Amino acid sequence: MADSNPVPGDAGARHDSAPNKFLLQLYVAGRTPRTELAVANLNALCEDELAGRYQLEIIDVLEHPERAEEAKILATPTLIKQLPPPLRRIIGDLSNRERVLLGLQVRSSADNPVSDREAP
Amino acid sequence: MTEIDEDSRVQKLPTGIPSFDVIAKGGLPEHRTTLLSGTAGSGKTVFAVQFLAAGIIDYGQHGVFVTFEESASDIRQNMRSFGWDLEAWERDGRLAVVDASPDPHVETVESGPFDLDALLARVGHAVRKVGAQRVAVDSLGAIFSQFSDQSIVRRELFRIAWALKSMGVTALLTAERTLDYGPVARFGVEEFIADNVMILRNVLEDESRRRTVEILKFRGTDHQKGQFPFTIVADAGLVVIPLSGMQLRQRSSNLRISSGNAELDSMCGGGFFRDSVILVSGATGTGKTLTVTEFMKGGADVGERCLLLAFEESHEQLFRNASGWGVDFERMERDGLLRVVCDYPEVAGLEDWLLSIQRIVQEFRPKRVALDSLSALERVGTIKAFREFVISLTSFIKHQEITGLFTATTPSLMGGTSITEGHISTLTDSIVLLRYVEMFGEMKRGITVLKMRGSVHDKDIRELTIDQHGMHLGRPFKNVTGILAGAPLYVSPADLERAWTHFDAQLGASGGKHPRRRASDMPGAD
Numbered sequence: 001m002a003d004s005n006p007v008p009g010d011a012g013a014r015h016d017s018a019p020n021k022f023l024l025q026l027y028v029a030g031r032t033p034r035t036e037l038a039v040a041n042l043n044a045l046c047e048d049e050l051a052g053r054y055q056l057e058i059i060d061v062l063e064h065p066e067r068a069e070e071a072k073i074l075a076t077p078t079l080i081k082q083l084p085p086p087l088r089r090i091i092g093d094l095s096n097r098e099r100v101l102l103g104l105q106v107r108s109s110a111d112n113p114v115s116d117r118e119a120p
Numbered sequence: 121m122t123e124i125d126e127d128s129r130v131q132k133l134p135t136g137i138p139s140f141d142v143i144a145k146g147g148l149p150e151h152r153t154t155l156l157s158g159t160a161g162s163g164k165t166v167f168a169v170q171f172l173a174a175g176i177i178d179y180g181q182h183g184v185f186v187t188f189e190e191s192a193s194d195i196r197q198n199m200r201s202f203g204w205d206l207e208a209w210e211r212d213g214r215l216a217v218v219d220a221s222p223d224p225h226v227e228t229v230e231s232g233p234f235d236l237d238a239l240l241a242r243v244g245h246a247v248r249k250v251g252a253q254r255v256a257v258d259s260l261g262a263i264f265s266q267f268s269d270q271s272i273v274r275r276e277l278f279r280i281a282w283a284l285k286s287m288g289v290t291a292l293l294t295a296e297r298t299l300d301y302g303p304v305a306r307f308g309v310e311e312f313i314a315d316n317v318m319i320l321r322n323v324l325e326d327e328s329r330r331r332t333v334e335i336l337k338f339r340g341t342d343h344q345k346g347q348f349p350f351t352i353v354a355d356a357g358l359v360v361i362p363l364s365g366m367q368l369r370q371r372s373s374n375l376r377i378s379s380g381n382a383e384l385d386s387m388c389g390g391g392f393f394r395d396s397v398i399l400v401s402g403a404t405g406t407g408k409t410l411t412v413t414e415f416m417k418g419g420a421d422v423g424e425r426c427l428l429l430a431f432e433e434s435h436e437q438l439f440r441n442a443s444g445w446g447v448d449f450e451r452m453e454r455d456g457l458l459r460v461v462c463d464y465p466e467v468a469g470l471e472d473w474l475l476s477i478q479r480i481v482q483e484f485r486p487k488r489v490a491l492d493s494l495s496a497l498e499r500v501g502t503i504k505a506f507r508e509f510v511i512s513l514t515s516f517i518k519h520q521e522i523t524g525l526f527t528a529t530t531p532s533l534m535g536g537t538s539i540t541e542g543h544i545s546t547l548t549d550s551i552v553l554l555r556y557v558e559m560f561g562e563m564k565r566g567i568t569v570l571k572m573r574g575s576v577h578d579k580d581i582r583e584l585t586i587d588q589h590g591m592h593l594g595r596p597f598k599n600v601t602g603i604l605a606g607a608p609l610y611v612s613p614a615d616l617e618r619a620w621t622h623f624d625a626q627l628g629a630s631g632g633k634h635p636r637r638r639a640s641d642m643p644g645a646d
Contacts, residue, residue: 029237038232061238065245073238074220074266087225091267092232103229 022046022054022104023083029076030062034093038077041094049106079103130341133181133254133290136174137167139360143344144335149316152339153281153291155260157305158320163331163352164294165190166202167320168256170357171292172215173204181253182214184246184289188262192219202357216246222266230268236276240283247287255284259294260313261306274309281313304336315339321347325502328469333360349508351471361471361512374574377488377523379411380418383593384552387569387578392550394487396573397514397524399544402554406565407584408527409433410445410591411552412490415525417447420457424487429477430462431496438462445590459484470501470509478516489517493527494544514547549573554584557597557608566603567593 026042028035039058046054061068061076071080079090081104090103132146141147148154148171158164172183185206187195195217196206209215220239247255257280264273284291293314295305300321304311311317317336322329332347350360376391385391392398400411412428419426430438438460442449452458461480468476481489491513498506517524526544545551551570556563565584569577580596581603602609 027238029235029241034233034235041232061241065241068238069218069242069245072219072223073242074236074263075234075239076237077234078238086227089226089228090231091228092230092234095232097231099229099231103227103231 020053021083022050022081022106024054024056025071025080025082026056026058027061027068027071027073027076027078027080028058030060035077037095038079038093041097041100042079045094045097045100049101081105130338132341134174134179135167135171136178137170137350137358137360138356139348140333140350140358143333143348143360144338145342145344148290148292149338149341150290151285151288152315153284153293153313154316154318155293155295155305155310155314156318156320157295157297157310159297159300159322162300162320162322163350163358164296164320165195165198165258166352166357168258168292168294169195169199169204169206170202172254172256173202173357175254176209176214182250183254183256184216184218184243184250184252186218186220186243186246186255186257188220188257188266189259191221192217201354203355204357213250216250216252218242218246221262228266233269234272236263236273236280240280243280244283244287247289253289255287255289255291257284257291257293259296260310261296264307270307274307277309277313325505328501328505330502330505331471333358349471349505351469351475353472353475359471359475361474361508377424378418378422380414380416380421381411381591381593384411384414384567384591387567387580387582387593388550388572389575389577392523392525393574394523395518395521396549397517397526397547398550398552399526399528399548400552400554401528401530403530403556406554406556407567407586407591408529408554409438409441409492410586411554412492412525412527413438413442413445413447413449414590415488415490416449416452416458417442419486419488420452420455423457425456425484426452426458426488426490427480427484427486428458428460429480429489429491430460431465431491432493433462435460435462444588445586446588447590459486465496465500468500470497470505473497473500474509474512474516477513481516481520481522486522488523488525490525491527493529495527495529510544511547514544545571553604555581555603555606557581557583557600557603559597559600559608559610566597568604 026038028038042056046056059067061073075091077091077093079094079100081088088103088105090100094100130152131150132144132148133150134141134147135144156164156167169185172185175181175183185195190198199206206215206217210217243255246252260277263277264270267273281293293310295310297303297305300323304317304319316338319334319336321332321334323332331350331352333350334347335343335345348360350358352358375394377394378391379385379388400408402408416426416428428438433441439449449458449460453460465473494510497509501509514524526548528544550572553568553570555566557566565586566581567584568579568581582596583594585592585594597603599611599613600608601611
């Protein structure tokens with residue numbers, strides 16, 4: 001991705017600092033088993049990997065189709081990483097955690113960056 | 121709108137594509153889904169938008185356009201050239217565009233199963249928002265390219281089609297195909313999700329493109345079969361050229377009009393019929409353009425507007441020729457009785473020529489149209505396309521209560537027929553042949569009326585001379601046979617006399633064959 005604004009990637013960054021905070025949106029269609037599964041998968045992942053430094057909004061496209069229109073969502077469930085940039089989309093019930101972490105560009109372990117950027 | 125159940129007649133929604141609605145016997149079946157499949161560049165998007173535009177402009181039916189391929193802003197911009205202002209309709213709440221095109225800046229990762237409920241929710245929202253009755257989805261194949269799990273997309277396409285039906289809208293779904301003659305659509309499922317299937321083709325034949333539309337199936341309702349040529353024009357979109365359905369309603373008139381030459385009129389039994397099409401065929405220099413010039417003059421003399429479509433000579437050449445024959449084209453033009461359109465046939469395809477001729481005729485409203493020459497248009501397209509062009513033009517002219525005079529150039533100087541003649545001779549009401557006749561080392565011109573539908577006519581081959589006053593018809597070539605075959609043979613008066621007594625009936629019917637066969641006594645004949 002052409003991104004000129006590198007995210008500070010040092011392991012000792014403070015968890016609540018604004019630049020490190022993850023702003024996530026999950027678009028779902030009604031309260032279906034797939035919705036429940038996606039929400040559960042996402043909650044577990046966030047608690048494990050992003051504890052204390054994420055904000056999650058869940059949007060039901062059946063109730064708010066205009067939100068889906070604005071964000072140009074096609075598939076449900078769709079997880080959108082608004083922040084930190086770049087914007088990323090992950091579609092599906094999020095059952096494959098490695099793929100989700102790849103999509104979110106979150107470290108999968110403490111000392112092994114998944115991001116394509118060089119550690120400083 | 122009308123409620124339908126499976127037993128009642130299917131209602132149709134007009135597409136706004138001239139003549140397509142004739143082929144479709146009304147338009148697209150209402151409350152159904154119709155698949156429109158075609159190769160790249162076959163005109164699918166234009167068709168889809170035109171379908172919505174017709175609803176919005178002509179029928180007060182609002183629409184939703186779902187784009188999977190081009191971005192909404194590209195569509196808005198591209199459709200402006202056809203005179204469709206999508207943005208204005210969106211502002212007025214008559215159209216909603218659902219932009220489902222891929223965003224190249226956002227990377228997408230798939231993790232586990234998903235469905236396209238968000239898309240359905242957006243389409244449903246758009247339909248409710250503008251109260252849409254027509255929905256166009258362009259194109260299904262582009263949905264596949266946005267997701268890696270194809271089996272999910274297949275299943276979701278069926279759900280989308282079902283959802284569109286349950287919304288009560290009439291939907292047009294486009295799909296790509298890789299070959300103009302091959303599977304209906306690329307992914308093999310598109311044709312099964314829709315009730316109706318139509319195909320657009322854009323085939324390369326002899327270095328020219330030929331666009332056709334075909335209705336493959338209309339479930340439970342009637343349509344015309346086969347491929348129909350169409351073209352895409354700048355300010356109107358798709359225009360289909362129907363062949364059948366036009367020809368049977370031609371009127372025929374018993375009114376006679378002058379050919380512009382009194383002697384030719386008397387050969388034709390009193391002039392050409394109005395609403396008839398006359399073919400003048402001959403080699404180069406036999407007097408075709410002269411016949412055209414006199415035909416135009418004959419119209420202007422009685423105050424009729426005349427249209428001359430010239431594909432072989434320039435405006436200046438035509439006017440100089442006319443004044444050389446004592447016809448004042450300039451005055452006719454000044455009086456508003458003559459319009460001359462000169463162009464190279466190659467500047468447009470045959471379908472486009474047909475449309476522009478129709479436009480000129482509808483605007484100028486002439487009583488006479490001359491086209492010099494049809495043969496020049498032959499080289500623009502394939503033989504099939506040319507034939508369709510001639511049929512369409514002929515029936516159009518007859519419908520307008522116009523007399524049409526077409527010329528055809530024969531490839532050989534002596535005798536022979538042209539491709540043009542082969543395709544048009546059965547469609548024309550009258551045929552005038554101009555031929556060179558070689559006699560005693562001298563080239564003479566001959567003229568004969570070969571066919572005059574619904575009238576008696578002079579069957580002689582008469583000598584034709586040209587001077588500064590135009591065309592003059594002289595005496596019949598009574599003692600020459602084989603003129604039309606291109607091998608004139610002088611027959612002595614004594615032989616002729618004998619032939620008349622022996623073969624009276626046959627000679628009258630089939631020209632000069634019999635005396636010749638008798639003289640040479642060829643073996644194996646008949």
